[in-house]
Every structure is written in C-alpha cells, then in structure tokens.
Amino acid sequence: xxxxxxxxxxxxxxxxxxxxxxxxxxxxxxxxxxxxxxxxxxxxxxxxxxxxxxxxxxxxxxxxxxxxxxxxxxxxxxxxxxxxxxxxxxxxxxxxxxxxxxxxxxxxxxxxxxxxxxxxxxxxxxxxxxxxxxxxxxxxxxxxxxxxxxxxxxxxxxxxxxxxxxxxxxxxxxxxxxxxxxxxxxxxxxxxxxxxxxxxxxxxxxxxxxxxxxxxxxxxxxxxxxxxxxxxxxxxxxxxxxxxxxxxxxxxxxxxxxxxxxxxxxxxxxxxxxx
Amino acid sequence: xxxxxxxxxxxxxxxxxxxxxxxxxxxxxxxxxxxxxxxxxxxxxxxxxxxxxxxxxxxxxxxxxxxxxxxxxxxxxxxxxxxxxxxxxxxxxxxxxxxxxxxxxxxxxxxxxxxxxxxxxxxxxxxxxxxxxxxxxxxxxxxxxxxxxxxxxxxxxxxxxxxxxxxxxxxxxxxxxxxxxxxxxxxxxxxxxxxxxxxxxxxxxxxxxxxxxxxxxxxxxxxxxxxxxxxxxxxxxxxxxxxxxxxxxxxxxxxxxxxxxxxxxxxxxxxxxxxxxxxxxxxxxxxxxxxxxxxxxxxxxxxxxxxxxxxxxxxxxxxxxxxxxxxxxxxxxxxxxxxxxxxxxxxxxxxxxxxxxxxxxxxxxxxxxxxxxxxxxxxxxxxxxxxxxxxxxxxxxxxxxxxxxxxxxxxxxxxxxxxxxxx
Amino acid sequence: xxxxxxxxxxxxxxxxxxxxxxxxxxxxxxxxxxxxxxxxxxxxxxxxxxxxxxxxxxxxxxxxxxxxxxxxxxxxxxxxxxxxxxxxxxxxxxxxxxxxxxxxxxxxxxxxxxxxxxxxxxxxxxxxxxxxxxxxxxxxxxxxxxxxxxxxxxxxxxxxxxxxxxxxxxxxxxxxxxxxxxxxxxxxxxxxxxxxxxxxxxxxxxxxxxxxxxxxxxxxxxxxxxxxxxxxxxxxxxxxxxxxxxxxxxxxxxxxxxxxxxxxxxxxxxxxxxxxxxxxxxxxxxxxxxxxxxxxxx
Numbered sequence: 003x004x005x006x007x008x009x010x011x012x013x014x015x016x017x018x019x020x021x022x023x024x025x026x027x028x029x030x031x032x033x034x035x036x037x038x039x040x041x042x043x044x045x046x047x048x049x050x051x052x053x054x055x056x057x058x059x060x061x062x063x064x065x066x067x068x069x070x071x072x073x074x075x076x077x078x079x080x081x082x083x084x085x086x087x088x089x090x091x092x093x094x095x096x097x098x099x100x101x102x103x104x105x106x107x108x109x110x111x112x113x114x115x116x117x118x119x120x121x122x123x124x125x126x127x128x129x130x131x132x133x134x135x136x137x138x139x140x141x142x143x144x145x146x147x148x149x150x151x152x153x154x155x156x157x158x159x160x161x162x163x164x165x166x167x168x169x170x171x172x173x174x175x176x177x178x179x180x181x182x183x184x185x186x187x188x189x190x191x192x193x194x195x196x197x198x199x200x201x202x203x204x205x206x207x208x209x210x211x212x213x214x215x216x217x218x219x220x221x222x223x224x225x226x227x228x229x230x231x232x233x234x235x236x237x238x239x240x241x242x243x244x245x246x247x248x249x250x251x252x253x254x255x256x257x258x259x260x261x262x263x264x265x266x267x268x269x270x271x272x273x274x275x276x277x
Numbered sequence: 278x279x280x281x282x283x284x285x286x287x288x289x290x291x292x293x294x295x296x297x298x299x300x301x302x303x304x305x306x307x308x309x310x311x312x313x314x315x316x317x318x319x320x321x322x323x324x325x326x327x328x329x330x331x332x333x334x335x336x337x338x339x340x341x342x343x344x345x346x347x348x349x350x351x352x353x354x355x356x357x358x359x360x361x362x363x364x365x366x367x368x369x370x371x372x373x374x375x376x377x378x379x380x381x382x383x384x385x386x387x388x389x390x391x392x393x394x395x396x397x398x399x400x401x402x403x404x405x406x407x408x409x410x411x412x413x414x415x416x417x418x419x420x421x422x423x424x425x426x427x428x429x430x431x432x433x434x435x436x437x438x439x440x441x442x443x444x445x446x447x448x449x450x451x452x453x454x455x456x457x458x459x460x461x462x463x464x465x466x467x468x469x470x471x472x473x474x475x476x477x478x479x480x481x482x483x484x485x486x487x488x489x490x491x492x493x494x495x496x497x498x499x500x501x502x503x504x505x506x507x508x509x510x511x512x513x514x515x516x517x518x519x520x521x522x523x524x525x526x527x528x529x530x531x532x533x534x535x536x537x538x539x540x541x542x543x544x545x546x547x548x549x550x551x552x553x554x555x556x557x558x559x560x561x562x563x564x565x566x567x568x569x570x571x572x573x574x575x576x577x578x579x580x581x582x583x584x585x586x587x588x589x590x591x592x593x594x595x596x597x598x599x600x601x602x603x604x605x606x607x608x609x610x611x612x613x614x615x616x617x618x619x620x621x622x623x624x625x626x627x628x629x630x631x632x633x634x635x636x637x638x639x640x641x642x643x644x645x646x647x648x649x650x651x652x653x654x655x656x657x658x659x660x661x662x663x664x665x666x667x668x669x670x671x672x673x674x675x676x677x678x679x680x681x682x683x684x685x686x687x688x689x690x691x692x693x694x695x696x697x698x699x700x
Numbered sequence: 701x702x703x704x705x706x707x708x709x710x711x712x713x714x715x716x717x718x719x720x721x722x723x724x725x726x727x728x729x730x731x732x733x734x735x736x737x738x739x740x741x742x743x744x745x746x747x748x749x750x751x752x753x754x755x756x757x758x759x760x761x762x763x764x765x766x767x768x769x770x771x772x773x774x775x776x777x778x779x780x781x782x783x784x785x786x787x788x789x790x791x792x793x794x795x796x797x798x799x800x801x802x803x804x805x806x807x808x809x810x811x812x813x814x815x816x817x818x819x820x821x822x823x824x825x826x827x828x829x830x831x832x833x834x835x836x837x838x839x840x841x842x843x844x845x846x847x848x849x850x851x852x853x854x855x856x857x858x859x860x861x862x863x864x865x866x867x868x869x870x871x872x873x874x875x876x877x878x879x880x881x882x883x884x885x886x887x888x889x890x891x892x893x894x895x896x897x898x899x900x901x902x903x904x905x906x907x908x909x910x911x912x913x914x915x916x917x918x919x920x921x922x923x924x925x926x927x928x929x930x931x932x933x934x935x936x937x938x939x940x941x942x943x944x945x946x947x948x949x950x951x952x953x954x955x956x957x958x959x960x961x962x963x964x965x966x967x968x969x970x971x972x973x974x975x976x977x978x979x980x981x982x983x984x985x986x987x988x989x990x991x992x993x994x995x996x997x998x
Contacts (some may be wrong), residue, residue, distance in 0.1 A: 124732030
C-alpha cells in the first residue's frame with residue numbers, strides 16, 4: 003500500500019526531520035535541565051547540552067518523595083483503568099455497531115452527549131460520593147470514576163461498524179452461535195488493533211491525570227503526578243528536580259509505547275477508522 | 278485466536294490481583310499498638326522532618342505522618358476536604374495569603390483558645406497573632422514563620438550610578454516611599470545600561486498597602502477598597518514609580534525574572550527572608566554584589582504560615598500539643614538554622630541565633646537583625662476573606678498600566694468592578 | 701426451548717453489553733453531573749454551611765457577566781487558531797508519510813512524542829520559549845529583525861502562543877489517525893491519477909481527502925469538544941494565574957469555571973458556568989452533526 007516515490011525526496015526528509023525535532027525538543031530539553039540545576043532555565047543563551055547532575059537529581063527525587071511507590075501505584079491504576087475501559091468500550095461498541103435493539107439511536111446519542119460534559123466541577127460531588135462509601139485515600143477512588151469512557155465507546159463503535167463484516171456475524175448466527183460466542187470468536191480478534199490504540203491512549207491519559215488524584219489521594223499514597231506536585235512544591239520551584247521527576251515519570255510511557263507501539267501503528271495501519 | 282484468548286484471560290487475572298492490591302493505606306487514626314496517629318499537612322519546605330523524629334522519640338504514643346503538597350493544590354484540597362467534612366489532616370498549615378478566606382468560616386476549625394493558646398500568646402508579635410483571629414474572636418492558628426521585608430539591592434550597580442553602597446547609608450536614602458522613588462529617578466538618570474530600578478509593581482504595592490492601619494477590609498468584613506484612601510494611595514504611589522520609568526516590567530516568577538537576577542536587570546527588589554535563597558541560586562556569580570538595606574517605611578511582611586487544627590481531627594488535644602511544640606521558640610530556632618525559615622516568635626529576636634546571623638552572599642548583611650526589625654514593629658492589619666483575590670485584581674490593574682494597556686484611572690475603575698464581582 | 705433462548709439472546713443481550721457503560725456512568729458520572737446542576741440553583745460558597753436557593757439567578761448573572769463572554773470569545777478564538785492549522789498540518793503530514801519512506805516506524809513513533817511528554821514539563825518549557833526578554837522564540841525572531849514580543853501580555857499573541865502549544869501536542873496524534881484512513885484508499889486510484897499527470901498535491905485534494913472524509917469529521921468532532929474545554933494550557937501558560945492574564949486576555953471558559961470554583965470558592969456560580977459550557981458544546985456538536993448529515997446526503 004505504499005505509493006510511488008514522492009518527487010522531492012530530500013525536501014520530504016527535511017520536513018520530517020524538522021517535525022521530529024519540534025516533537026522531541028521539549029522532552030529533550032527537559033532532560034537537559036534535569037541534568038543541570040535550577041538556574042539553567044533562566045540561562046541566556048539557553049543551555050542545550052546535558053550536564054553532569056542527572057544521577058544526583060534522580061537520587062534527590064527518590065529521597066524527596068516515595069517515587070517507587072508512586073510509580074507502582076500509577077502502574078496499577080493505569081493498568082486497571084485501561085483494561086476496564088477497553089473491555090467495556092469494546093462490549094458496548096459491538097452492541098452499538100452491530101446489534102439491533104430498541105432505543106439504540108437514542109442511547110448512542112446519550113453516549114456522545116456524555117463526551118461533552120466538562121468534568122472539572124464534578125470533583126466536589128464525586129469526592130462527596132467517595133467519602134460516603136469510605137473510599138477516600140485508596141486507589142479505588144482514583145480507578146472507579148474512570149472505569150468507563152464515552153470516548154472509548156464512540157471510538158470502538160466507529161471502528162467496529164466498519165471493520166466487522168456483517169455477513170460474518172449473520173453466518174455465525176445462522177450456525178446457531180450465541181451473541182457471546184460471536185463476540186468472543188469474531189469480534190474480539192478484529193477489534194484487536196483498535197483496542198491496542200484505545201489501550202495506549204487510555205493508559206497515557208490515566209498515567210498523566212493529575213486533577214482528580216490530587217484531591218482524593220494523599221502524598222503518602224501517591225500516584226506519579228502527585229509526587230511530581232510534591233517535588234514542585236515550595237515557595238520556589240526547583241525546576242531541575244521537577245523536570246527530573248517528569249522525565250522519570252515519562253519513562254514507563256516510553257517503554258509501554260515501545261512494546262505496544264508496533265501493534266498500535268500496525269493496528270492503525272489496517273485501515274482502522276472509517277466511521 | 279487462542280493466543281488472544283489466553284492473553285485476555287491472563288490480563289483479567291492480573292487486573293484482579295492488581296485491583297485487590299489497590300487497597301490504600303487508609304486514613305485510619307489508630308496506628309499500630311494503640312498509638313495516636315497524627316497527620317500534618319504542609320507545603321513547601323517547613324523544615325519539620327527532624328522535629329517529627331524528635332517529637333516521636335519524646336512522645337512514644339504519638340505517630341506523625343507528614344503530607345507535603347504544592348501550595349496551591351494544598352489549599353484547594355483543604356477547601357474540598359472542609360466542604361465535604363472528610364479527609365483533612367489533623368494539623369493543616371495555612372499560608373497567610375489564604376488564611377483570610379479560611380478564617381471567615383471559623384467553625385470548621387478548632388478554636389485554639391479553648392485548647393490553651395492564650396498561655397503562649399505573648400510569643401508572637403501582635404500582628405502575627407491577630408492575623409489568624411476570626412471575626413468572632415476565635416483563634417484558629419499558631420504562627421510558624423514570617424517573611425519580613427527588606428530591600429535587596431545591587432551595590433555594584435548603585436556604584437555605577439553614583440549612589441552610596443554602604444547599607445546603612447542606603448537605608449537612609451529611602452525612609453519613605455517618596456524618597457525611594459526619588460532615588461530611583463536618580464538611578465534612571467545615570468542610565469546604567471540594561472538595568473531598571475526595580476522589577477515590577479506588585480511587591481511595592483503590597484508593601485505600601487501593608488504599612489497602613491486599615492487595608493482592604495474593615496474589621497466587620499466589609500470591603501473598603503473604594504472608601505479607604507490607603508488603598509488608592511498604595512495604587513497611586515506605585516503608578517508614580519511606574520510613570521517615572523523605574524520598572525523593568527518583568528513579571529515575578531517568570532523565566533524572564535530568573536534571568537533578570539543573573540543579568541542585573543533590576544537594581545533593587547523588595548525581598549522577604551525566603552527570597553535570599555532564591556537569589557543566591559539564580560545568580561550564583563553575583564555573590565558579594567548584592568546587599569540588603571531597610572525597606573522604605575521600615576516595616577513589612579510577605580509570607581508566613583500558621584498551623585491550624587480542623588474540627589474534623591479526632592485528636593485535637595494531641596494535635597494542639599504537637600502544634601504548640603512545633604511553633605515554640607526553641608523549635609523555630611532549630612528550623613531557622615536548618616531550613617532558613619524566619620521565626621515568627623519575637624522572643625527569639627534578641628537571642629544570638631538571630632542577632633548574629635549574617636549572610637555572606639549578601640556582603641555579610643546582618644539579615645537576622647534586619648528582618649526581625651521589619652517584623653517586630655509591624656502594624657496589625659485586618660485581613661478579610663477575599664483579600665488575596667482583591668489584591669490580584671488591583672495588581673492586574675497595575676500591570677495593565679505598566680504595559681500601556683490602560684491609563685491609571687481606567688485601570689482602577691476596572692479593578693474596582695472586578696472586586697465587586699469577587700465578593 | 702432453544703428457539704426461545706435464542707430469541708432472548710438476540711433481543712436482550714445487547715442491553716447487557718451496553719449496561720456496564722451506562723450503569724457505571726449512571727453511578728459515577730451522572731450523579732456528579734446532576735449534583736452540579738442542583739448546586740447551580742443555589743448561592744453556594746464552598747466553605748460556608750448554608751446555601752440559599754436562588755433559582756436561575758446564577759444563570760441570569762452569568763449571562764450579564766462580561767467576564768463570561770470574554771472567556772467565551774477567548775475559547776472560540778483559541779479553538780479556531782489551534783484546531784484548523786492542526787488538522788491541516790496533520791493531513792499534510794499524513795500524506796507525506798503515506799509513501800515509501802525509509803525508517804517508517806521511526807517517523808511514526810515521533811508523532812506521538814508530544815502526547816507522552818508530561819503537561820508539567822510542557823508548561824515549564826513553553827514558558828521559557830515564549831519569554832519576552834530571553835525566550836528562544838523571541839531570540840529567533842530577533843535574528844530576522846523582528847522585535848521582542850510580549851507573548852502573554854497581548855490577547856492575540858497569547859492566543860497564538862497557547863495555540864502553538866495545543867498544535868504541538870495534538871498534530872501527530874491526528875496525523876496517525878489520518879494516515880490509517882489513507883492506507884485504505886486503493887492504490888489504483890492514485891496510480892491512475894499519477895499517470896494522468898496529477899501532482900502530489902492534486903492527488904491529496906481530489907482523491908485522498910474526499911475518501912477519508914468520515915475520518916476527518918471524526919477528528920473535527922473530537923477536537924472541537926476537547927478544544928472548547930481547554931484548561932491546562934491557559935492555566936500553565938499564565939504561570940498558574942487563574943485570571944488568564946492581567947486583563948483576562950487568555951482566560952478560557954474552563955479556566956473561568958476553575959477560577960470561580962476553586963479560587964473564589966463560588967461553587968454555585970461555577971456550576972452554572974459548567975452547565976452553560978455544556979449547552980454550548982452540545983449546540984456546536986449538533987451543528988457538527990447536521991453538517992455531517994448534509995455531507996453524507998450529498
């Protein structure tokens with residue numbers, strides 16, 4: 003499916019390099035500052051070569067906050083949320099895409115409307131709810147509100163409605179398969195690439211979420227973002243330390259992406275979203 | 278196909294296990310073996326870590342857990358926890374910028390007078406004590422540190438402008454803010470390249486306002502921004518300095534501001550004690566070029582906190598005992614030596630730990646004396662609930678004028694309109 | 701018996717499949733939503749204990765509040781400035797990547813790097829980039845003879861800076877989505893066009909874009925909803941200032957909501973803002989859908 007060569011190849015590569023440079027620069031620069039010290043950010047001309055303090059700053063991060071615990075908590079939270087959202091989104095996506103039932107259009111519209119809700123203020127009533135069921139300060143409180151996602155349902159519905167051939171399902175029905183068997187044997191394998199994409203994005207969002215965990219958890223039992231907030235606290239922000247923390251916090255994402263990346267890319271490559 | 282199914286089953290199992298492991302540490306109040314567990318929430322660097330160990334060693338039935346968050350998030354979370362009646366720590370630190378807001382709802386906090394705070398009232402200067410007293414007379418906090426206020430200046434730049442450099446002489450240059458502006462005009466006339474007299478309008482406005490008896494609120498929690506001439510006066514005085522071209526027009530805490538320290542973009546900056554460490558870190562090569570003189574008007578304070586005990590605490594007596602200990606002069610002296618937070622207990626100000634304290638970076642200025650003097654005689658100005666937000670509105674007006682967006686009268690009008698919407 | 705079971709399965713099982721979403725959302729999503737609706741009808745200060753019922757007064761006051769309209773204008777402006785270039789860039793990028801290239805996975809991995817970078821790091825670094833006196837952007841502009849721009853002081857300039865941050869973050873993501881859709885376009889179409897002498901750009905405009913129209917619509921919808929709710933970028937660009945600059949020049953609706961709720965503690969007023977925002981997004985969403993229907997019919 004590759005097209006014939008574009009005419010102006012050097013220009014193409016140059017553009018791509020420029021784009022890659024801009025994409026990667028902030029991450030690179032944050033590592034540079036992380037390896038220097040607090041005054042690096044204000045230096046003129048800006049320092050772009052890494053310095054010697056990276057290991058020392060990493061050590062300081064672990065001394066200042068329970069970063070290992072934070073990473074573990076974030077991993078648990080993000081994994082559970084990802085698995086749950088992908089599973090429930092695929093289930094619902096299958097139903098909306100390929101099953102017929104009364105009220106389908108209206109319920110689907112409700113899903114879409116749900117995406118439009120600004121969630122910031124929900125923090126207070128959600129906190130009250132969590133307080134009533136005694137879940138404050140546990141990871142459950144962070145996981146529970148994120149078990150499902152309207153965006154996930156929307157995404158999987160779009161994908162499955164194009165990617166799952168209706169004839170296949172009808173043939174299966176004719177053979178006497180139950181809906182569950184159809185789901186398990188026909189839909190899931192086809193859904194895999196989109197599920198990988200959704201999983202990646204969900205994991206990313208769950209890992210980087212900081213508004214809600216900050217309210218409901220405490221620095222003794224933190225996620226990674228809370229620990230970053232603790233590091234950045236103080237009358238005066240220690241930028242080098244903060245950016246060391248963010249660089250460390252990004253590491254698992256890069257690893258996950260490296261592992262899943264091929265699946266994600268190839269999944270998208272399989273002409274995923276046709277809506 | 279089979280591999281996929283195996284993968285899913287495996288993931289489900291892992292998720293279940295992970296989910297079970299997600300039991301949090303819980304906010305229980307009884308530690309192991311019947312100890313009383315106290316949670317204390319602070320922000321930034323209070324310097325208490327060693328003190329916690331010391332206290333726990335001396336009081337084996339007490340277990341202390343510390344929570345540290347960024348200042349804005351810390352206070353936002355306290356608001357959420359107070360509103361929902363759940364989740365706050367036994368001791369919560371409140372910064373002076375926020376205390377006005379929280380003390381307007383004193384029934385969410387323990388009245389420390391009921392727990393015995395009256396006995397230690399004399400430890401603090403009157404204004405520090407009064408700042409945490411609610412309108413109904415309840416005392417909700419014990420003072421921790423103060424910022425004080427002095428004027429940090431670049432003696433080398435002063436020399437270039439033909440101004441005196443010795444700090445006593447410099448302090449004599451500006452006993453009033455008018456004299457400060459006059460000095461600034463002299464500095465501007467000397468045209469030292471790439472350097473303005475001060476960084477921006479915010480701190481000057483706050484310092485001038487802080488020096489009057491009545492500020493933004495009267496003691497009945499009425500906003501008096503329009504009627505109190507002191508507020509407009511502080512505004513106008515700052516405008517005067519801006520109009521004289523003395524400002525470097527740099528926003529505090531921005532990257533330009535950091536670079537400003539390194540490049541000597543401003544010759545003076547009103548500095549509380551905690552700013553010293555910041556300047557030292559930002560402008561490492563400028564050691565010996567900075568010095569500290571008195572602030573015009575002689576008194577001032579920027580920053581400082583209190584330890585409060587929310588009513589939600591299940592152990593108010595033990596919490597009070599800990600808070601009282603942490604804020605006592607001995608402990609404040611220890612914190613000062615370790616973390617540099619300037620003590621609020623005025624009884625310390627005559628002891629050598631303060632009087633002998635000098636800062637070599639700032640040309641060996643006797644900073645202990647300077648800051649304690651600025652704080653000891655300060656007036657007690659009543660701070661109402663939305664003081665912080667009102668100041669933000671007025672400060673925004675000042676920067677609008679500085680940036681040429683509006684004239685002073687329009688900026689003032691707009692600020693007053695904003696204030697009306699805030700309260 | 702089997703027949704009845706089978707009919708039950710076909711009729712009822714869909715509801716089981718969608719029920720996890722609706723149940724969980726009902727418990728944990730709907731309740732906070734309705735609660736904020738309830739709160740919006742009261743004079744509700746977060747720290748006080750009494751909350752008098754005032755009906756629609758919050759809404760009436762909001763509609764008269766110039767700060768609300770200012771935030772609305774800012775939000776729309778930033779949304780246009782960030783969404784349009786972003787999607788166009790994403791299209792061009794996807795088109796370029798949709799050809800035989802060396803190191804494909806490498807380029808495509810690079811597309812998602814901005815999404816992985818932590819928001820905190822982005823804020824700190826872009827703050828430095830757009831600094832008035834010592835920022836890299838102004839330094840570059842200086843090389844071309846342009847003056848020092850005070851990025852966060854002006855309305856237009858701050859919108860541009862924030863839009864750059866948003867574009868930076870999301871272009872690669874959208875490019876990947878477009879790329880996927882483009883792969884489904886048959887090569888034969890492109891080959892025929894090339895033989896007829898069509899340039900690369902013509903192929904993009906005449907063949908590719910019409911073929912992936914549904915995908916483009918999907919991204920427009922998602923970008924719209926996200927763009928109207930933008931909060932982190934303006935908040936962090938202003939260094940944590942809730943007012944979005946000294947003249948509210950870059951305060952978006954979400955930031956205005958946040959200021960009222962968590963700085964001024966005016967919970968009722970903030971809740972009313974949230975519901976008006978929701979209304980706005982729903983209206984825009986409805987317009988989006990009508991346009992889609994028109995296009996589908998065409």
